[in-house]
Amino acid sequence: MSTHPPTHPSPEQWMGGLLVGATISLMLYGVVAMQTYLYMHNNHKDNRWLRIGVWIVLLAETIHTAFLIHMCFVYAIQGFGNFVTAGKILWSGSAIIYMELVVLVVAHIYYLRRTWIFSKGSFLVTGFLLFLLILRLGFGLFNGIMMYKTPTWSGYRDKRMIFVTVTCGNAFAVLLELSVTIITILQFRRYRTGYKKTDSVLRWLIVYTVHSCALTTIISMMLLFSYVFIQNSLLYTGFYAVRSKLYANTFLGLLNTRETRQDMLRTTSGLEFASRGNQSGPPGNTVQQFVRPIEIAQNSETFVLSESASGFASYASKTAEL
Template sequence: MTVSLQSTFGSAFVGLVVSAVLYGVTILQTYLYYRNYPEDSRILKWMVAVLWLLDTAHIVLCTIAVYSVLVLNFNDPTILTTPTWCVIVQTDFNGLIGFIVECFYARRVWLVSRNIYLTIVILILSVIHFALGIVFTVGSFEMTRANFGELVWVTSTGLGSAAAADMMIGISLCWYLSKNRTGIQRTDHLITTLMKYSLTTGFLTGIIACLVVLTFGIMPNNFVYVGFFWLLGKCYVNSILAALNSRESLRERAHPRDGSFLNMSGVTPSVVIMSPTRRRPSLSVNVDTAILSKADYPPPPSASTANSVPSPRVS
């Protein structure tokens, strides 16, 4: 099998650079989450911590894989046809990240729709994605790069399930959110914003998963698919962090706080959602009036005053 450095680890190097940029965004969003949402539940905080640790381990494994080939074994061409343990193991980290994120969004679908069948289908597709990732890892250790074409069905089925789950999440969230329109312009605008977030999240990861399947099916013996696959995990993590961090922005647009930017700037928020039990504060105006009088001459003294004041003596 004839392979070139450009089509193998050259493509992987490009994917590593873009992944490192997205990992920087992950660090920033993780910091913003823990700073802005200290009152979140422990389960949610632990989930964010686990995703960050998995993403960190993934970028470390990718860096080791590229460094070991391009630096440590730069004069050994046989390394291009030998699968390294770092490239193989990183698959499971990405698969576990995708599984956690898809389960999180499946819970959101359940809360919005209360459709148990739809939620179960999404969870089943997520399990297939994660399980076939493990199958790919085990199979990669037992064969050479020349036989990677035998694993096309594993990758196509696993990542195809991931793409189907992501698109189902995006479409179902948009569908059930659209059914909650009230006809009030401000409320509908907020629902439209949430629908845009859902579509962007679901279709972005779904399109990248389809690109991985397409490139691996056409070119299983090079690493073009690896570059896209490394981006997939970073998009999963950043999508869920963006969804968590956007809550404060949406809440601010719905209920501007005193002293906030929207409140101080005099901009009327585009969305106002009032709770059924929340009443508008009553406005009362108290006007105090007083009558002031002014005379050019002092008033004449009263009778009692006149008796008490001695009359002037005339000489």
């Protein structure tokens, strides 16, 4: 008597990745809600459009979470043990992609504004990131439409055009995150002064930037890998569920840590001046050669550190807002 392999993958193999991703996403939604509360409580004077953007992110993540719960309920409760039901693409599946794109656009408009300030109005640098964002958004919208029109997950993977667009869309997601991170790091490095304490703050900002973007980049790479190489599994949809929350938390985290970075800059400026006294600057440089403004555009504000013989650095009020 011959033993035939099962026609369908096991429920654990098919649904496990989605359920784990959904669980992590639900926990991260709590962090989104907490960060939104902290932002609204501590940033009453922010630009109105920035505050509206934060509300849009919270609303999109709330809807995203509701759609995710709907998917899990239908697959795990109503269709428990029924592979036919689990193999169908629900309308909430494609809607999740659109909610992620809303968060993506709000967050990256903010990053583009910050890059514009950092680069002193460079059309080339900002335009490059905008071009990547448009490509990422275009592929995402197309993939969401095709997911809505495709009845089954197997069909969504087997159609070559969809496979190519999903792969390209997630590849551009990785490229966009890496580009934002690399450009921000390079711009920070331009503002090194030769003063040890100031440069240590810049190094801290670089590390913070890398950590902020690392998770979303890693998740995007894992999503791309799982979609291309792991068959008979919805693992990649679990990464979709998590990535949107990471976009939101990274964006809100940058907003909520602005005061900490301001305090670091003010404290560092005072310590540096106290330790230097009337020294003119780094060896080999005259005061006149070294007097130059350092504009640190972080999030929606600009810090101006003016180095001179009369004072190492002074904090200027916010000069740029979304």
